Each structure stands twice: as C-alpha cells, then as structure tokens.
Amino acid sequence: MNIKIEKMTISDLKNIKDILETQFDDFWNYKILEEELNSSNSYYIVAKSENELENEIVGFAGIKVIIDQADIMNIVTKKTYRNQGIGTILLKNLILLSKNLQVSSISLEVNEENKTAFYLYKKLGFQQTGLRKNYYQNKNGRIMTLLL
C-alpha cells in the first residue's frame, strides 16, 4: 500500500466526519478536531492510501506546539488499516515536523492499557517520564517524552 502524508485540512476532516468516531476513534469529536485544525499552534497531518481510485484517508495525527515543546494531541489509524505500519509513518512524520519547527522535545500521554501505542512510542525512541495516577477513570496515564 502506498501512503502519502499531507497537511490535514478541514476538507479532509469533513470527508471522514460521519465515520470519525466509529471507524477511527471516539476520543475526540468532530467539533474539537475542527477547533484544533483552526488553531494557529496546532499542526495536523493526514495519511492517504494511494491504492484507491479516490485517495482514502487511513489515519491522521497532530501536535500542539507551545514555545519549543510539542504535545502529541492525537494519532489514529483507521480501524481496518491497523498494524500495517501507518501509525509508525504518522509518528515519524510528527517527529520530522517537530524538528522542522525547531521543537526541543515531544511529549504525550497514553493510557497504560494502550499497549500498541506504548510499543509504537518506545519503538521510535520515546521514554516514560512520568505517571499520572487514575488519569483515565481508574487507569493510569503514562507521560512519554522524546528529546530532539
């Protein structure tokens, strides 16, 4: 599968509006993502499969930059395309984007039950730098950081 990475636009978001919460993830809804895309310190990318006649959106991810620190706000692969390397491509591109923005570190928070995401972040060099007790209802949140 050929994947291309582009800057995510409102039109991309509209394109997946009806399947956002069922086929991607229900963490964030359309309205919040729309606000994120319109925010001047947020940077979102989208992964599109080039195999279809029409480019299909198979994942997206975004960071928010405050001074020289980036926070990963979102990274999600469409459910039917998981475990095919798309999350890795998205995360590598967020790291590249952060470097280009002269950011010195990237952080995120992940539910300690989310083994796939934890594995992915570790694979690309993130280290656990903190733990937030009971952040996700009764689950802990790991804070992970990559120094650039």
Ligand SMILES: CC(C)(COP(=O)(O)OP(=O)(O)OC[C@H]1O[C@@H](n2cnc3c(N)ncnc32)[C@H](O)[C@@H]1OP(=O)(O)O)[C@@H](O)C(=O)NCCC(=O)NCCS
């Ligand atoms: C996290 C997420 C983005 C990963 O996307 P993806 O496209 O499946 O990622 P990749 O295919 O590049 O990598 C997944 C890796 O995790 C591994 N993996 C899958 N399930 C796993 C598990 N239970 N435990 C450990 N590793 C696991 C895969 O084998 C793969 O490893 P590899 O790179 O060595 O082949 C995707 O699962 C997702 O959208 N989850 C819902 C949203 C989410 O939780 N986002 C993170 C919020 S912090």
